[in-house]
Amino acid sequence: MDGRSARKRQAIMDAATKLFLANGYQGTSMDEIAALAEVSKQTVYKNFADKRQLFAEIVLKAASRADEFIRAIPQVLADAPDVEAGLRTLARRYLAAVMQPALLQLRRLVVSEAGRFPDLARDYYKLAPDHVMATLAIQFDELSKKGMLDIDNPAAAASQYAFLVLGLPLDRAMFLGAEHGLTPAAMNQHADAAVGVFLAAHQPL
């Protein structure tokens, strides 16, 4: 794909994202997407078979944004002076990654369209939240084998960590949107407290 085609394709995805977030899947037409992207409707259909495919590509691209955080997990833990420091850094980064306004809006959109697109919602769940937790579970298991954590069930421990860190802020964001009322400082404090609870349960004696 040449540069001009790639730019057009990106413009279509940006326009579609904006419209889907504002008006939902059903409330958005391919005509509107073409108009906002300043391309012909023909160009839209040359790039995307239909609205459904365009929506799926946007959602899966958003899910792939979890990859950066997932790749960082082992390194963050390895670079920290001790387990507690590693878990704290990780918790803050996890929260910062998930609480990006554009990602929160997309998450809400995926949830709201999950009835219409169950396979897409499932793919998103597997690629993003589930993949993060599976990666955490592997790391926690390794730390446990080295005697640095005390964990019987790594998958359960990973979900405890995830929801201690993310549960409240994410739930507030889903209902209250940008008015979730958590400053970056409050989120860091929340992340530290979450790690405190997790370690109380899983620190070796």
Add this chain to the structure above:
Amino acid sequence: MDGRSARKRQAIMDAATKLFLANGYQGTSMDEIAALAEVSKQTVYKNFADKRQLFAEIVLKAASRADEFIRAIPQVLADAPDVEAGLRTLARRYLAAVMQPALLQLRRLVVSEAGRFPDLARDYYKLAPDHVMATLAIQFDELSKKGMLDIDNPAAAASQYAFLVLGLPLDRAMFLGAEHGLTPAAMNQHADAAVGVFLAAHQPL
């Protein structure tokens, strides 16, 4: 309101709930609601000023379903032989209450319409999740004052408890719907493990 009027009003709310859940707010018309409820459009408008008001009443009625659980919280804790048993019973009831399929669907609908109806989403959040956590915080504070828990920040402890118990199952249900894959037995096991983590952090030495 006589019995016949009350029945008609309920039929309208039931029909509207069904249609909103299936087709979203924008995808539902007052005409369709009247048809499904088997009443005239005039009757719909005699009961509800507009679609917006009808939607708001449905959401706030769903939020009020949290009241039953909220009222039970002090009693469940008081009736238990010890704190651990009380927190376990409470966790199982909390999870069972939140994981009701009809409530999950409505929760997803409130989240998806939060952009269009921010005040309504905020009211729902205050009346349901936030009210439950505030009630838990009061109880945890009392238990802490009696020396039965060790808690500095009751609000933070309440949210830790809430998301240890609910976080994973609720997130799975939001993305995967009825296919969330958690049997009642798995949910009970999850609730017990959540209480274990919570107590590791907050049990008095």
